[in-house]
Amino acid sequence: MEALALKLMNAVPALAGVPLWVMTLLVMVVVAVILLVFALTFGGVGSYVLRKVAGDIQARIGPNRVGPYGILQFLADGVKLIMKEDIIPAKADRFLFILAPYLVFVGAFAAFVVIPFGVGLIASDLNIGVYYVMAVTSLVVIGILMAGWASNNKWALLGGMRAAAQIVSYEIPVGMALMPAVLIAGSLSMQDIVRSQGGLLGLFGWNVFHNPFTFFSFFLYFTAAQAESNQTPFDLPEAESELVSGYNVEYSGIRFAFFFLSEFADMFIVAALAAACFLGGWHVPFLRAEALPGIWGNLLSLGVFLAKALGIVLLMMWVRWTLPRLRVDQLMRMSWKYMVPLTFVNLLGVSLWLLLFRGKGIPQLIASVF
Amino acid sequence: MTRPAEALPTQEMLINMGPQHPSTHGVLRVLLRTDGEVVVNARPDVGYLHRGLEKIGERVTYAQFMPFTDRLDYLAAMNCNCAYAWAVEKLAGIEVPERAEYIRVIVSELNRISSHLIAFGSFTADMGAFTPFLYSIREREIVNDLFESVCGNRLTYNYARIGGVSADLPPGFLEKTKEFLDYFEPKIDEYNNLISYNKIFVHRLANVAVISAKDAVAYGLTGPNLRGSGVKFDLRRDEPYSVYPKLEFDVCVGTGERGALGDCFDRYMVRINEMRQSIRILRQAVAQIPEGPVMAKVPRLFKPAAGEVYFRSECPRGETGFYIISDGTTNPSRLKIRTGSFVSMNIFETVTKGLMIADIVAVIGSFDIILPEIDR
Amino acid sequence: MGLREYIGDIVEAVVTTAKGMRITARYGVDAGEEVTQQYPEERREPDERFRGFLHNDIARCTSCTMCVKVCPVDCISLEAVRGADKKMVLVSYDINIGRCMYCGLCVEVCPPKSLGHTVGYEKAMFERGEMVLQFVHEDAAEIKARVAKQVAEAAAKAAEAAKAEAAKTAAPGTAPAESEKKE
Numbered sequence: 001m002e003a004l005a006l007k008l009m010n011a012v013p014a015l016a017g018v019p020l021w022v023m024t025l026l027v028m029v030v031v032a033v034i035l036l037v038f039a040l041t042f043g044g045v046g047s048y049v050l051r052k053v054a055g056d057i058q059a060r061i062g063p064n065r066v067g068p069y070g071i072l073q074f075l076a077d078g079v080k081l082i083m084k085e086d087i088i089p090a091k092a093d094r095f096l097f098i099l100a101p102y103l104v105f106v107g108a109f110a111a112f113v114v115i116p117f118g119v120g121l122i123a124s125d126l127n128i129g130v131y132y133v134m135a136v137t138s139l140v141v142i143g144i145l146m147a148g149w150a151s152n153n154k155w156a157l158l159g160g161m162r163a164a165a166q167i168v169s170y171e172i173p174v175g176m177a178l179m180p181a182v183l184i185a186g187s188l189s190m191q192d193i194v195r196s197q198g199g200l201l202g203l204f205g206w207n208v209f210h211n212p213f214t215f216f217s218f219f220l221y222f223t224a225a226q227a228e229s230n231q232t233p234f235d236l237p238e239a240e241s242e243l244v245s246g247y248n249v250e251y252s253g254i255r256f257a258f259f260f261l262s263e264f265a266d267m268f269i270v271a272a273l274a275a276a277c278f279l280g281g282w283h284v285p286f287l288r289a290e291a292l293p294g295i296w297g298n299l300l301s302l303g304v305f306l307a308k309a310l311g312i313v314l315l316m317m318w319v320r321w322t323l324p325r326l327r328v329d330q331l332m333r334m335s336w337k338y339m340v341p342l343t344f345v346n347l348l349g350v351s352l353w354l355l356l357f358r359g360k361g362i363p364q365l366i367a368s369v370f
Numbered sequence: 371m372t373r374p375a376e377a378l379p380t381q382e383m384l385i386n387m388g389p390q391h392p393s394t395h396g397v398l399r400v401l402l403r404t405d406g407e408v409v410v411n412a413r414p415d416v417g418y419l420h421r422g423l424e425k426i427g428e429r430v431t432y433a434q435f436m437p438f439t440d441r442l443d444y445l446a447a448m449n450c451n452c453a454y455a456w457a458v459e460k461l462a463g464i465e466v467p468e469r470a471e472y473i474r475v476i477v478s479e480l481n482r483i484s485s486h487l488i489a490f491g492s493f494t495a496d497m498g499a500f501t502p503f504l505y506s507i508r509e510r511e512i513v514n515d516l517f518e519s520v521c522g523n524r525l526t527y528n529y530a531r532i533g534g535v536s537a538d539l540p541p542g543f544l545e546k547t548k549e550f551l552d553y554f555e556p557k558i559d560e561y562n563n564l565i566s567y568n569k570i571f572v573h574r575l576a577n578v579a580v581i582s583a584k585d586a587v588a589y590g591l592t593g594p595n596l597r598g599s600g601v602k603f604d605l606r607r608d609e610p611y612s613v614y615p616k617l618e619f620d621v622c623v624g625t626g627e628r629g630a631l632g633d634c635f636d637r638y639m640v641r642i643n644e645m646r647q648s649i650r651i652l653r654q655a656v657a658q659i660p661e662g663p664v665m666a667k668v669p670r671l672f673k674p675a676a677g678e679v680y681f682r683s684e685c686p687r688g689e690t691g692f693y694i695i696s697d698g699t700t701n702p703s704r705l706k707i708r709t710g711s712f713v714s715m716n717i718f719e720t721v722t723k724g725l726m727i728a729d730i731v732a733v734i735g736s737f738d739i740i741l742p743e744i745d746r
Numbered sequence: 747m748g749l750r751e752y753i754g755d756i757v758e759a760v761v762t763t764a765k766g767m768r769i770t771a772r773y774g775v776d777a778g779e780e781v782t783q784q785y786p787e788e789r790r791e792p793d794e795r796f797r798g799f800l801h802n803d804i805a806r807c808t809s810c811t812m813c814v815k816v817c818p819v820d821c822i823s824l825e826a827v828r829g830a831d832k833k834m835v836l837v838s839y840d841i842n843i844g845r846c847m848y849c850g851l852c853v854e855v856c857p858p859k860s861l862g863h864t865v866g867y868e869k870a871m872f873e874r875g876e877m878v879l880q881f882v883h884e885d886a887a888e889i890k891a892r893v894a895k896q897v898a899e900a901a902a903k904a905a906e907a908a909k910a911e912a913a914k915t916a917a918p919g920t921a922p923a924e925s926e927k928k929e
Contacts, residue, residue, distance in 0.1 A: 053774065054500075055780075056773065056774040056775075056780075057501055057770045057773050057774045058500070058501050058504035058505075058773070059504055059505065059508055059773055059779045059780055059781050060504060060780055060781065060782045061780055061782045061784070064784075154383055154385045155385070158385075158407070158727065161406075162407075232498050232499075233498065233570055235498070236728075318767060318770065318771065318774070319763075319767065321500065321501050321770060322499070322501065322564075322763070322766045322767050322769075322770045323498070323499060323568065323570055323763060323766065324494065324497040324498040324499035324565065324568065324570050324571045324574065325497060325498025325499075325570070325574075325728075326570055326573075326574075327573075327574055327726060327728045327729070328407060328726065328728065329407075329726065330570075330573055330574075338752075338755075338756065430818050433816070433851070434816060434817075434818040434851065435818070436849070436851075437818055437847055437849035437851070438818065440849075501770060508781050511781075515793075518792070518793045518795070518796060519793045519795065520795070521795065521797075521850075522793065522795040522796045522797035522850065522863065523796075523797050523848065526847070526848070526849070528849040528850060528851070536850070536854065537795070540795070560769060563765045563766065563769060564765070564766045564769045564770070565766065567762055568762045568763065568765075568766055569755075569758050569759040569762045569763070570759070570763075
């Protein structure tokens with residue numbers, strides 16, 4: 001941020017007199033606003049795509065009335081939610097009730113800071129990138145639990161308790177499944193992880209093809225990520241048919257919209273992490289994105305990254321519309337008895353492999369023969 | 371160091387799975403007392419849809435009551451129409467022409483297929499898989515089109531009459547039925563691949579709410595609920611009526627293929643297999659149907675002799691029995707209806723002890739209840 | 747549980763999920779599978795036997811009241827007066843389509859086959875009172891008045907004819923007394 005602020009001050013003579021800290025702050029605010037707009041737009045467009053994909057899979061047309069092919073449906077939904085009456089139940093805990101959606105959204109949105117969108121396009125390349133994401137996305141648990149408790153509704157309470165149990169239980173498999181990528185890169189920083197893949201090997205530089213254990217780890221991560229973002233088959237906290245919408249049953253209007261948007265933001269986070277850690281991030285196949293002239297490197301890498309992340313999001317939607325829901329004890333059993341041991345064994349396997357082959361993956365070994 | 375149990379007081383929750391709930395298949399209220407997620411007691415509270423059909427039966431004539439039987443189980447209206455017609459014909463000793471009997475069997479079995487499709491679709495939707503519901507509705511629309519061409523309505527048919535059926539089949543109906551059967555048979559395999567044998571679905575249903583054969587008979591369960599516990603009893607085979615003796619089909623029972631015998635999965639699979647058997651019956655009936663009249667000669671002012679009759683027939687949700695007392699006038703003196711869903715509520719409280727809340731939904735779905743049948 | 751069962755569980759979960767996903771993928775990709783009919787632009791024509799709103803052809807109706815008697819929910823109401831030619835004249839014929847349950851029993855029993863179903867099914871209204879279809883378009887009081895006049899005229903004519911008959915058949919002398927007695 002500071003470097004960018006300095007560059008701007010040097011480029012535009014009118015800003016020369018402004019103190020550096022003010023400029024840095026301004027740049028930070030602008031970047032935050034850009035990310036917020038991206039998150040909200042993704043929430044809206046994501047909901048439209050979700051409904052269209054649902055329609056395709058279910059042999060029907062999705063929304064197609066508002067705008068050409070129904071593209072403006074999410075705007076209509078947004079306007080409707082804003083205009084709805086704001087109902088707070090009589091005996092609800094007002095402060096917690098009002099605070100909960102914002103906590104959930106902050107928990108999801110704060111992770112946007114370390115998503116590597118492209119070459120040099122990252123809000124802040126923290127050297128604890130992955131660790132930071134894991135920590136910050138755990139905030140949603142508090143928000144959901146607050147929402148469940150403060151609603152003064154037994155169904156909401158059940159939904160909140162289930163969500164707490166679920167998200168906390170699946171944090172471990174998510175973290176352990178991301179470790180192979182960290183081990184291969186040798187750093188927790190997101191940009192380092194992305195840079196450790198790709199290069200001239202193109203597609204085969206991706207972590208997912210590095211060794212069989214990382215291949216397995218990708219699918220484990222995907223399953224745990226589906227659970228982290230409350231998608232079917234792990235959508236018990238908001239199981240429509242059992243809990244009548246679970247923890248957000250008493251929310252209406254813009255508060256409900258916040259829960260909804262944070263669910264999509266969460267989906268994007270886990271998809272972006274999958275793309276960055278396993279699918280080569282912003283590497284353009286068979287090109288060196290960092291070497292491309294001027295702004296082309298940035299734009300192309302941004303496009304590639306978004307395509308990969310959105311592909312993972314589509315995959316999550318596809319799984320969502322196919323599978324039924326797990327019961328809460330089966331979900332816990334799956335996490336603790338299947339996912340956790342498998343991810344640990346996986347981590348052990350990756351460590352052994354890296355030790356044996358000195359950090360080289362299968363494509364690199366094959367390439368070194370020639 | 372373990373904390374003594376008294377130091378940490380816990381309380382049971384009394385949750386109202388109220389009349390308005392996405393998964394109770396109607397206006398059913400279940401009072402749940404739970405210890406966290408585990409159910410201690412689940413008491414069903416029915417009556418939210420009571421319309422006094424049996425009282426209406428005493429007020430209208432025999433012929434006028436036919437449209438009300440549509441609203442008894444609206445997803446299997448043909449079956450209820452025919453059951454009532456057979457009951458009154460048994461009371462008055464009326465002989466129905468053979469073509470009419472074949473037509474009744476054809477529409478009953480088609481309606482069995484469409485009713486089981488709804489049972490399948492809504493059950494999987496309750497379990498969280500939203501897609502199969504849409505597919506089953508699509509299939510059902512074709513059956514609705516067939517029924518519309520026969521009697522003019524898509525849900526409340528009022529097709530059977532005392533002495534036969536109201537109108538003959540339109541030209542092309544039998545061909546269209548055969549087309550539907552050819553189209554639909556592979557779809558059952560598709561549903562099995564998509565959801566029936568999916569590991570998550572199986573795990574939700576296996577070993578949940580196991581009802582032993584002895585219990586099933588003791589509590590008076592009927593239909594697929596009874597057969598899911600392994601009891602090979604089907605009214606079409608064991609107390610045959612109409613032209614069922616001339617038709618070949620297997621009685622589907624639960625086999626405990628994915629868990630204990632008599633669990634939710636068995637009841638679910640019995641319905642899927644019954645759809646296949648219905649297709650078999652339909653193919654035979656469509657081939658065997660003779661020409662002839664479709665209505666017997668019944669006096670305009672229909673006054674059956676004084677007496678009483680109980681007739682039961684195999685409807686998709688169990689046994690629908692009509693107990694009619696006639697006093698020789700144009701209106702029944704007492705018209706009592708016994709339905710399969712009502713007796714399923716009998717065993718609900720016993721079988722849900724110790725289950726989790728998510729399993730309550732599975733149990734309601736596996737019993738395939740429909741509230742108008744329970745509440746009449 | 748043993749290791750074999752453990753691995754078997756995982757494999758079965760993956761295989762059945764993949765089977766299901768293949769089916770949904772086929773639907774997702776193949777656009778021809780959509781079965782939506784976009785009402786009201788795409789409208790499905792009901793079958794000819796469709797039991798839509800009722801329609802009574804007043805010209806053929808004989809006011810026999812069979813339909814009124816057979817209706818299970820009493821949604822048909824008619825009023826008729828006896829006309830000059832001893833036939834019933836329909837004063838009003840109303841069907842409450844809000845109460846009607848479209849069972850078709852009235853259509854079946856109608857002797858002159860004047861009552862029938864149309865294929866209409868779209869008649870949303872704002873008030874319940876508007877849900878009554880009236881098939882006699884003249885004012886009831888007017889019809890009654892007209893019929894009463896006709897009956898009176900016919901009665902007067904009949905009386906005159908009877909008087910003329912009596913005057914003809916009776917003896918010329920006793921005629922006035924006879925006719926007075928008759929009146």
